[in-house]
Amino acid sequence: xxxxxxxxxxxxxxxxxxxxxxxxxxxxxxxxxxxxxxxxxxxxxxxxxxxxxxxxxxxxxxxxxxxxxxxxxxxxxxxxxxxxxxxxxxxxxxxxxxxxxxxxxxxxxxxxxxxxxxxxxxxxxxxxxxxxxxxxxxxxxxxxxxxxxxxxxxxxxxxxxxxxxxxxxxxxxxxxxxxxxxxxxxxxxxxxxxxxxxxxxxxxxxxxxxxxxxxxxxxxxxxxxxxxxxxxxxxxxxxxxxxxxxxxxxxxxxxxxxxxxxxxxxxxxxxxxxxxxxxxxxxxxxxxxxxxxxxxxxxxxxxxxxxxxxxxxxxxxxxxxxxxxxxxxxxxxxxxxxxxxxxxxxxxxxxxxxxxxxxxxxxxxxxxxxxxxxxxxxxxxxxxxxxxxxxxxxxxxxxxxxxx
Amino acid sequence: xxxxxxxxxxxxxxxxxxxxxxxxxxxxxxxxxxxxxxxxxxxxxxxxxxxxxxxxxxxxxxxxxxxxxxxxxxxxxxxxxxxxxxxxxxxxxxxxxxxxxxxxxxxxxxxxxxxxxxxxxxxxxxxxxxxxxxxxxxx
Ligand SMILES: Cc1ncc(COP(=O)(O)O)c(C=O)c1O
Numbered sequence: 001x002x003x004x005x006x007x008x009x010x011x012x013x014x015x016x017x018x019x020x021x022x023x024x025x026x027x028x029x030x031x032x033x034x035x036x037x038x039x040x041x042x043x044x045x046x047x048x049x050x051x052x053x054x055x056x057x058x059x060x061x062x063x064x065x066x067x068x069x070x071x072x073x074x075x076x077x078x079x080x081x082x083x084x085x086x087x088x089x090x091x092x093x094x095x096x097x098x099x100x101x102x103x104x105x106x107x108x109x110x111x112x113x114x115x116x117x118x119x120x121x122x123x124x125x126x127x128x129x130x131x132x133x134x135x136x137x138x139x140x141x142x143x144x145x146x147x148x149x150x151x152x153x154x155x156x157x158x159x160x161x162x163x164x165x166x167x168x169x170x171x172x173x174x175x176x177x178x179x180x181x182x183x184x185x186x187x188x189x190x191x192x193x194x195x196x197x198x199x200x201x202x203x204x205x206x207x208x209x210x211x212x213x214x215x216x217x218x219x220x221x222x223x224x225x226x227x228x229x230x231x232x233x234x235x236x237x238x239x240x241x242x243x244x245x246x247x248x249x250x251x252x253x254x255x256x257x258x259x260x261x262x263x264x265x266x267x268x269x270x271x272x273x274x275x276x277x278x279x280x281x282x283x284x285x286x287x288x289x290x291x292x293x294x295x296x297x298x299x300x301x302x303x304x305x306x307x308x309x310x311x312x313x314x315x316x317x318x319x320x321x322x323x324x325x326x327x328x329x330x331x332x333x334x335x336x337x338x339x340x341x342x343x344x345x346x347x348x349x350x351x352x353x354x355x356x357x358x359x360x361x362x363x364x365x366x367x368x369x370x371x372x373x374x375x376x377x378x379x380x381x382x383x384x385x386x387x388x389x390x391x392x393x394x395x396x397x398x399x400x401x402x403x404x
Numbered sequence: 405x406x407x408x409x410x411x412x413x414x415x416x417x418x419x420x421x422x423x424x425x426x427x428x429x430x431x432x433x434x435x436x437x438x439x440x441x442x443x444x445x446x447x448x449x450x451x452x453x454x455x456x457x458x459x460x461x462x463x464x465x466x467x468x469x470x471x472x473x474x475x476x477x478x479x480x481x482x483x484x485x486x487x488x489x490x491x492x493x494x495x496x497x498x499x500x501x502x503x504x505x506x507x508x509x510x511x512x513x514x515x516x517x518x519x520x521x522x523x524x525x526x527x528x529x530x531x532x533x534x535x536x537x538x539x540x541x542x543x
Binding site: 307308309311312315316335345346347350382383384385386387388396401402 | 407435439468470471516
């Protein structure tokens with residue numbers, strides 16, 4: 001088996017070779033600027049861009065004219081959130097989001113707060129779910145936008161988009177969803193789910209990095225945005241800048257694959273993920289699965305190994321590429337804000353590993369990974385004073401720690 | 405994050421992992437850190453009557469640098485005296501393990517653990533002495 005084994009498909013995915021193949025001519029032969037109107041180089045590029053627009057639109061059941069190219073989800077989120085807030089400033093000043101969103105939603109929201117907007121930060125329950133009653137209660141006459149992600153990137157919890165969309169529609173509030181983690185892993189349908197704006201990023205579904213899209217509803221209602229970048233007026237004035245034609249072609253091809261292969265792939269990934277979790281639990285019965293088991297992305301397992309610190313665990317499994325929600329991956333001593341948001345105890349929040357499987361993950365890799373993690377987690381737990389205390393019957397929550 | 409070879413070595417082959425009887429009068433135990441900060445160290449020393457440290461053990465919950473810092477500390481403690489042990493500075497640990505700035509808190513924790521273990525042993529000694537004095541007074 002080739003190591004290290006990549007189990008971090010939620011961080012990014014490799015380009016599918018079929019995607020790369022579609023992209024290659026656009027680097028060298030058909031390299032035109034899609035905005036060039038006076039020659040065939042431009043026309044060819046434009047045709048390719050429009051074809052990709054259709055492919056992305058099809059993935060989410062939208063009209064191609066509602067798809068706007070960006071550099072990725074961070075930009076799409078910024079454009080959606082700030083663009084709506086600035087455009088509709090006369091109408092209201094209130095936005096709603098949840099504490100477990102990606103930074104690319106949280107930080108634009110914080111920016112707006114500093115500009116005088118009001119933001120409601122919805123809490124989540126232990127599984128990462130927002131309370132729809134709480135959401136309904138937070139909607140006011142002054143609310144412009146609700147931004148809630150399709151699925152969480154750390155724990156995989158899937159939000160009930162349909163219900164959220166319905167609530168927003170009833171109150172005449174726009175609904176944006178950061179669907180970065182969703183393509184090819186769950187159904188996306190802007191009509192059925194009542195979505196007005198949706199962020200996508202190609203590199204999360206086997207397309208290239210640095211290209212993404214924002215879906216902007218054109219009818220019922222027509223959503224308008226204040227541009228965040230001024231320039232040549234590309235993308236109907238909402239996002240200026242020469243289009244990344246090669247990347248866009250890749251994103252289109254990736255979207256087509258995500259759509260046509262989703263049924264088979266999600267079933268395969270779910271089976272692999274369940275196999276991984278079952279094996280981990282067999283070898284380390286105290287392990288805890290985080291997220292909402294009933295409504296979760298099929299490829300993701302976020303698992304806490306109590307009394308084992310996440311970074312040290314990752315250090316011991318160098319032959320696996322996984323993510324840790326633990327503190328020390330950043331310079332701070334804080335565990336992941338998402339895990340803290342769930343209200344997990346410290347010994348769980350600091351001990352979580354996110355495994356995210358993908359198109360090229362095999363059963364043998366999953367088994368190998370589970371066994372490596374169990375061995376290392378057991379070794380570290382034997383070294384853990386917390387485990388020793390628990391064995392002695394000490395309640396860790398009652399201990400007076402010397403925080404530093 | 406790149407780890408130094410010494411950190412990796414201590415992480416992979418930690419020295420002196422284990423526990424001694426924390427109620428024994430010649431054993432000093434220090435537990436420092438907090439689960440919420442992601443590291444807890446337990447360091448124990450067994451001390452001879454003349455103040456020489458006969459044995460040292462640790463258990464650590466924390467990142468690789470925290471494990472290495474406490475493992476190294478036990479190596480340094482064994483064979484030294486409590487007075488010399490009390491002089492161990494976190495900066496020596498930083499230097500020996502080539503810890504990067506974000507991991508300096510691990511070395512601080514190890515120094516705190518040493519101090520806490522010594523303090524625990526000293527308190528036990530004082531208590532034992534008082535007990536002994538008390539007994540001799542009533543006889
Ligand atoms: C949920 C979510 N939103 C936004 C982003 C940022 O996307 P991009 O890398 O395309 O800017 C990510 C990726 O890290 C993500 O997982």
